[in-house]
Amino acid sequence: MDAIAIEAGADRPRLLDVPRPDPAPGEALVRTLRVGVDGTDHEVIAGHHGGMPAGEDYLVLGHEAVGVVEDPNGTDLDRGDVVVPTVRRPPPSGPNEYFERGEADMAPPEATVERGIDGAHGFMSEYFTSPADCLVPLPDELASWGFLVEPISISEKALELARASRSSFTWDPETALVLGNGSLGLVTVAMLVDEMDVYCLGRRDRPDPTIDIVESLGGTYVDSRETPVPEIPSVHEPADLVYEATGYAKHAFESIEALAPNGVAALLGVPDPWEFEVDGGRLHEELVMNNKAVVGSVNSGPRHFRAAIETLAALPSWFLDDFVTTVAPVDDFAAAFERGDATIKTAVAFDSP
Numbered sequence: 331m332d333a334i335a336i337e338a339g340a341d342r343p344r345l346l347d348v349p350r351p352d353p354a355p356g357e358a359l360v361r362t363l364r365v366g367v368d369g370t371d372h373e374v375i376a377g378h379h380g381g382m383p384a385g386e387d388y389l390v391l392g393h394e395a396v397g398v399v400e401d402p403n404g405t406d407l408d409r410g411d412v413v414v415p416t417v418r419r420p421p422p423s424g425p426n427e428y429f430e431r432g433e434a435d436m437a438p439p440e441a442t443v444e445r446g447i448d449g450a451h452g453f454m455s456e457y458f459t460s461p462a463d464c465l466v467p468l469p470d471e472l473a474s475w476g477f478l479v480e481p482i483s484i485s486e487k488a489l490e491l492a493r494a495s496r497s498s499f500t501w502d503p504e505t506a507l508v509l510g511n512g513s514l515g516l517v518t519v520a521m522l523v524d525e526m527d528v529y530c531l532g533r534r535d536r537p538d539p540t541i542d543i544v545e546s547l548g549g550t551y552v553d554s555r556e557t558p559v560p561e562i563p564s565v566h567e568p569a570d571l572v573y574e575a576t577g578y579a580k581h582a583f584e585s586i587e588a589l590a591p592n593g594v595a596a597l598l599g600v601p602d603p604w605e606f607e608v609d610g611g612r613l614h615e616e617l618v619m620n621n622k623a624v625v626g627s628v629n630s631g632p633r634h635f636r637a638a639i640e641t642l643a644a645l646p647s648w649f650l651d652d653f654v655t656t657v658a659p660v661d662d663f664a665a666a667f668e669r670g671d672a673t674i675k676t677a678v679a680f681d682s683p
């Protein structure tokens with residue numbers, strides 16, 4: 331069957347012919363519909379994040395998938411169910427306490443593999459197998475957009491962690507600052523605009539389709555070249571919530587200065603190592619004296635996937651149409667990996683629902 335993979339030493343994905351997998355006991359066989367591409371996939375392709383399965387020289391890409399159950403194989407699923415797979419699986423050493431507690435998203439990197447990212451083949455193939463309890467059912471009518479469930483679930487978890495860190499007092503956030511106008515940043519703007527005033531930081535000139543989306547959603551675009559993050563409180567307003575989705579490491583520290591008292595910054599980016607100077611004493615004091623919090627968040631679990639399905643169902647259709655710029659057929663899969671100002675969210679289509 332066709333599979334889109336990155337081979338050791340290569341700088342772009344290739345279409346490979348790999349054997350169709352057989353489901354093991356407890357696993358279902360899924361026919362792939364669509365698989366999304368995000369910034370992490372580009373980091374994996376560049377060799378900056380993740381890696382091949384142990385002993386193999388290629389990695390099948392793809393961690394944002396939607397498919398249809400082809401063979402339930404004795405599990406509780408039915409043939410024809412539309413499903414979205416979670417990303418993490420136990421490491422080669424076997425399940426550990428995080429998996430036993432159903433909290434794989436809280437495992438440190440050495441205690442998990444991630445399909446399509448780190449140590450396990452992903453979902454960019456005509457079929458994939460998965461334990462049934464890692465397949466979250468989706469209403470049939472959402473099948474075409476189901477590849478957005480995983481990225482939305484990432485924000486569901488991060489926002490859950492941020493709210494939890496503010497749960498000991500009355501926290502009623504009115505202003506959010508989303509750092510990054512990539513696919514994760516934009517979908518998070520869409521998730522937050524009904525609840526609060528949202529600013530979204532980018533570094534693009536107008537006209538630009540991401541700026542159009544931010545403004546059509548009712549958000550305010552902030553150009554980091556004109557207004558660096560620490561100046562946002564004086565030029566605009568301080569943020570009760572910062573959501574970092576740039577992967578730009580200075581933003582982890584600058585977020586603290588953009589926060590209002592009692593605010594929280596959720597960090598999502600996965601930067602490369604970068605040494606730079608910060609005034610650690612001032613930031614430390616700022617955190618303490620203003621009861622600010624910074625939380626890191628990675629991955630997501632079935633609870634966040636279920637919340638994401640509800641969020642996806644409520645997103646306006648114009649947003650989905652403008653946000654998803656490319657759905658490439660397998661024979662033109664490279665189009666889903668092209669980057670440019672006109673490209674926002676992309677996916678590869680293996681089959682129709």
Ligand code: NAP
Nearest residue numbers: 368369510511512513514532554575576577599600628629
């Ligand atoms: P992406 O498409 O690469 O988006 C990043 C965006 O940030 C780009 O639009 C980029 O602008 C913008 N940006 C970068 N530096 C900036 C700066 N200094 N000022 C203003 N804008 C800046 O990636 P993504 O898929 O949205 O993901 C965002 C980050 O989150 C990545 O690091 C990814 O690995 C990470 N991520 C983490 C998780 C998790 O579980 N923690 C999940 C998904 C993704 P240009 O396009 O103009 O360059």
Ligand code: BGC
Nearest residue numbers: 370417444447484628629630
């Ligand atoms: C994926 C997560 C994963 C994270 C770190 C993200 O792009 O969506 O599932 O845990 O990268 O590898």
Ligand code: ZN
Nearest residue numbers: 368370393481
């Ligand atoms: Zn991702």
